[in-house]
Amino acid sequence: MRVLLVDDETEFVSTLAERLCMRGVGADWVSTPEDALEAVANTTYEIAVLDVKIPRMSGLDLKKRIERVSPTTRFIFVTGHGSEADYQTGAAEAGAAFYLVKPVQIGALIAKMKELLAAEKDTP
Amino acid sequence: MSTAEINAGFSGLQFFGRVTASISHELKNSLAIIRESAGLMEDLIALDQGDRPVEPERLQKLAQRINRQTVRADETIKNLNRFAHSVDHPLKSVVLDEVVTLMATVGQRLASMHGLSLTTAGGSSTASLQTSPFLMLQAIWQVLEVAFTHSMSDSRIEIRVESAAPGAKVFFLGFATLNNPAAALAACQARVSSLGAEVVVDPASGAAILKTSPVALAKNGSAE
Numbered sequence: 001m002r003v004l005l006v007d008d009e010t011e012f013v014s015t016l017a018e019r020l021c022m023r024g025v026g027a028d029w030v031s032t033p034e035d036a037l038e039a040v041a042n043t044t045y046e047i048a049v050l051d052v053k054i055p056r057m058s059g060l061d062l063k064k065r066i067e068r069v070s071p072t073t074r075f076i077f078v079t080g081h082g083s084e085a086d087y088q089t090g091a092a093e094a095g096a097a098f099y100l101v102k103p104v105q106i107g108a109l110i111a112k113m114k115e116l117l118a119a120e121k122d123t124p
Numbered sequence: 125m126s127t128a129e130i131n132a133g134f135s136g137l138q139f140f141g142r143v144t145a146s147i148s149h150e151l152k153n154s155l156a157i158i159r160e161s162a163g164l165m166e167d168l169i170a171l172d173q174g175d176r177p178v179e180p181e182r183l184q185k186l187a188q189r190i191n192r193q194t195v196r197a198d199e200t201i202k203n204l205n206r207f208a209h210s211v212d213h214p215l216k217s218v219v220l221d222e223v224v225t226l227m228a229t230v231g232q233r234l235a236s237m238h239g240l241s242l243t244t245a246g247g248s249s250t251a252s253l254q255t256s257p258f259l260m261l262q263a264i265w266q267v268l269e270v271a272f273t274h275s276m277s278d279s280r281i282e283i284r285v286e287s288a289a290p291g292a293k294v295f296f297l298g299f300a301t302l303n304n305p306a307a308a309l310a311a312c313q314a315r316v317s318s319l320g321a322e323v324v325v326d327p328a329s330g331a332a333i334l335k336t337s338p339v340a341l342a343k344n345g346s347a348e
Contacts, residue, residue, distance in 0.1 A: 008236075009153050009156065009157060011157045011160075011161070011189060011193075012153065012156045012157045012160055015157070015160035015161055015163075015164050016160050018164060019160065019163055019164055019167055022167050022171075053149070053237055054237075055236050055237050055238075055239055056237075056238070056239040056277070080148075080149040080152035080153050080156065101152075102152045102153070102155070102156040103152070103155050103156040103158075103159040103160075104156065106160075106163060
């Protein structure tokens, strides 16, 4: 499994990536939307884990830009806000099951990734 | 209670909610880093019990990161506490520079989200003023929120404050770097007028100047 993590909190996202790698998930991380777009242009990611709020671009806008470059990439949203408005928007875009609130349980995140890929395979 | 008073009360609550939501996000980020760092320490120790020895320096760096984040979270909570206490007294003697610094610190994350560089000229005024701390914060916030929505990639705002008896002048240097400064000014004026403040632009520097008067703030903030 190849995943891209996007979050402006570099200490969070780099550590999460390292922990995912220790569990057999090929995780790369970036902290800006520009770097995310460059990463998906160079590598095929099955899943992108996006912070809902990142500087200069919303996670939802970034999702749309990534989809143009990499239409097969699926998405999980992570937020620190947890506001009702954020939840409604994020859940509508990613599906309520794939919208997680920080701090994230790594086991739950991996389970969501597997669930997302399994759902993808089951889709005719 | 008049409609204007109800609107003023709601506007204050909205401001309070936005700021506390932003602060809670800050705290969530610190907690997330602490959790991941502690989790990585556990992972490394678990590996150490197998065949890969854990380097003490690695654990030390993770412990230092946790320490840094607890300091950051503590600062965030202190700011939240200062902000919460701004409603304690309708009128109070405040150090102008402290008010401006608090609002700029609290607004830092949202500024960053909008790509706006936000700084303060620290120590610009040690003068004290008898005013409504909450309403003064709210007036500054209104200008900042407009700056957020009008920011461009190279926008930068530096806030400076000076006493202008009986009130204060808060300068937003770099206001001209915003997208459509004239529209931004009009939006600021509309937002702060209900608070008894006004915003003008200094033609020479292009800075926006928020003028607050303690009497007007107190009068407009009162719903009694």
